[in-house]
Amino acid sequence: MPMLNQLRQDHANMARMLHVLQLKQKTLAEGERPNFQLVREVVDYILDYQDSFSQPLEHVCSERLQELAPETEAVTERLAKDYRALKAQLKRLSGDLDMILMDAVVPMDRFADDLKAYLDAHRAYLRDERELLFPLIREHFSEDDLQRLAEALPEGATTELERLQEAYPELYAELRDAPEPVT
Numbered sequence: 001m002p003m004l005n006q007l008r009q010d011h012a013n014m015a016r017m018l019h020v021l022q023l024k025q026k027t028l029a030e031g032e033r034p035n036f037q038l039v040r041e042v043v044d045y046i047l048d049y050q051d052s053f054s055q056p057l058e059h060v061c062s063e064r065l066q067e068l069a070p071e072t073e074a075v076t077e078r079l080a081k082d083y084r085a086l087k088a089q090l091k092r093l094s095g096d097l098d099m100i101l102m103d104a105v106v107p108m109d110r111f112a113d114d115l116k117a118y119l120d121a122h123r124a125y126l127r128d129e130r131e132l133l134f135p136l137i138r139e140h141f142s143e144d145d146l147q148r149l150a151e152a153l154p155e156g157a158t159t160e161l162e163r164l165q166e167a168y169p170e171l172y173a174e175l176r177d178a179p180e181p182v183t
Contacts, residue, residue: 021039021119025116055083057149061076086125090122096111
């Protein structure tokens with residue numbers, strides 16, 4: 001099932017992104033100033049990735065699962081709700097980053113706490129997708145469903161990482177050096 005392999009790879013790539021953010025959050029929690037421009041690049045990348053890949057994936061998967069197995073509605077609705085909350089958290093962090101980069105006064109302890117809460121929530125969301133959504137896809141989707149899903153989505157994380165390498169060489173270097181996430 002190449003589509004499920006792509007989803008697993010996308011999760012691994014996102015886990016690397018979250019690891020980079022976690023390193024910056026720890027720096028901040030220790031009272032030091034991280035590279036906020038790099039944090040900005042990670043946040044922008046994740047927001048863009050959510051809009052261009054994650055959100056369409058969630059929509060297409062949820063619709064098809066509800067057609068094939070209506071009993072999955074509670075799971076897909078919960079994941080959609082959690083996803084919207086996650087995106088709202090990230091947008092708030094993005095706004096705070098704008099303020100920080102403009103040298104506005106933003107309480108760093110609050111920003112560090114908000115960043116940690118976001119990281120915890122995003123990791124929980126990835127775990128729920130892995131433990132709840134992926135098994136439902138494996139159980140209910142035929143090869144044709146998976147092929148249609150692949151065709152309905154923009155290109156995956158591999159292309160995104162190539163674009164990232166060109167657009168944000170410093171961030172790409174951090175990602176390349178990040179340890180392989182445990183999934």
